[in-house]
Amino acid sequence: MAQEIDNTYKMLFSYPRMVSDLLTGFVREDWVRELDLSTLEKVNASYVADEVRERHDDLVWRVRWGEEWLYVYLLLEFQSTIDPYMAVRMSAYVSLLYQDLIRQEKLTDKGSLPPVLPVVLYNGEPRWSAATDVNDLIERVPGGLEQYRLSMQYLLLDEGQILEQETSTELKNLVHALFRLEYSRDEQDLIKVLAQVVEWLKAPEQRGLRRAFLIWFRRVYLRRKHVPEPDRELIDQAQDLEEVHEMLAERVEQWHEHWKQAGRLEAGGELLSLQLTDKFGSEAVKRYQHRLEDADETMLRTWSIRLLRAETIEEVFTDD
Incomplete structure (x- = not known):
């Protein structure tokens, strides 16, 4: 299931419009204004070594920067859980990319390596706490x-x-x-x-x-919002996003009680998980996380007593 979700995000960000919106909306740095976003091009990530291919796929992009054909490579890694050594993984990906660029002689006019922007998109709970620089993970030894x-x-x-810090709706x-949909509470x-x-997108x-x-x-x-099964089946049959929106406008208010009950179940499952x-x-x-996620109220109570x-x-x- 986790792999299917990961692949779904990668499918979304396989479109230049999504990468363009990510850069212009969330990379608040001056150099972004110099990008020619019409040149966004996805790069084959076949350089990735076998040992890391399972967790890093082909979402590498390049884009023209300024007047020269200077490329900024974007490495997108999607996470729903916190990896304390993510900085090491991203460092490895960047190194592999540079090795491939050297081998293919895809350098700047001055013979330099192009800059790389490694991006980790995190949509889990709680807030991200891992180091964002590999330097912070290395033991400090004095004396040079x-x-x-x-x-x-x-x-x-x-x-x-990002959403918690927003002041505008x-x-x-x-x-x-996409962020707002994922965290919608209303x-x-x-x-x-x-x-x-x-x-x-019309x-x-x-x-x-x-x-x-x-x-x-x-x-x-x-799956995340615990939509009632009959409504989920109807939405699964929808042929277009507009059709889904029309269904929601008719039915979403009826989900309120269902979501309240699901929220209680989720809280109960999280508490039991902490105790376990x-x-x-x-x-x-x-090993039992999937059973905790699918359990009903009776089952959670039974397991709590057994514990x-x-x-x-x-x-x-x-x-x-």
Whole structure:
């Protein structure tokens, strides 16, 4: 399931419009204004080594910068959990990319390597706490050795934190709309944001991206928001994002009670997960995480009672 969700995000950001909106909306640096965003081009990431290919796919972009053909390469990595060593992974990806550019002789006119913007897009809870620079992960040793420390930083875009710090409800672009949809807590806001996405993507040439948003809504949003099963089936049959918006406008108010109950279940599952982790450790709990996520109120209560006497985590989840 996690791989399917990850692939859905990568499908969305396989469209230049999404990468353009990400840069102009969330990279608040002067050099972005000098980019010719019409030249955005996806690069084949076949240079990625086998040992990291499973967790890093082909979302590498380049774009013309200024008057010269100087490229800025964007490495996009999507995360729903915090990886304390993400800075090391991103450093490895950048190094592999540079090795490939050297091998293909894709350098600047001066023979230099092009700049790289590594981006980590995080949509999980809690807020991101891992180091964004590999330098911060290396033990400091005095006496001169510190001058050889590796330093490479990535740009972190923590969706939840971005939205928490907002002072305006005005939508900026499609990436901002994606963030708002993911963290929507209000039914009317959901309808409003989705209506804006439909409007922005109504042109025939946006058909592919409109379809990608539809798939994202089905595979990611519906699963996270605990939509009632009959309505989920109807939305799964929808052929267009506009059709989904019309369904939501008719039905979303009826989901309020359902979401309240789902919220109580989610809170109960999280509390039980913390108790299990405290007693048996996080690695043991990971094996049963999918059962915690799918459990109903009766099952959570049963497991909580078993936990009081259980000596192993298997005793908690033993089938009756």
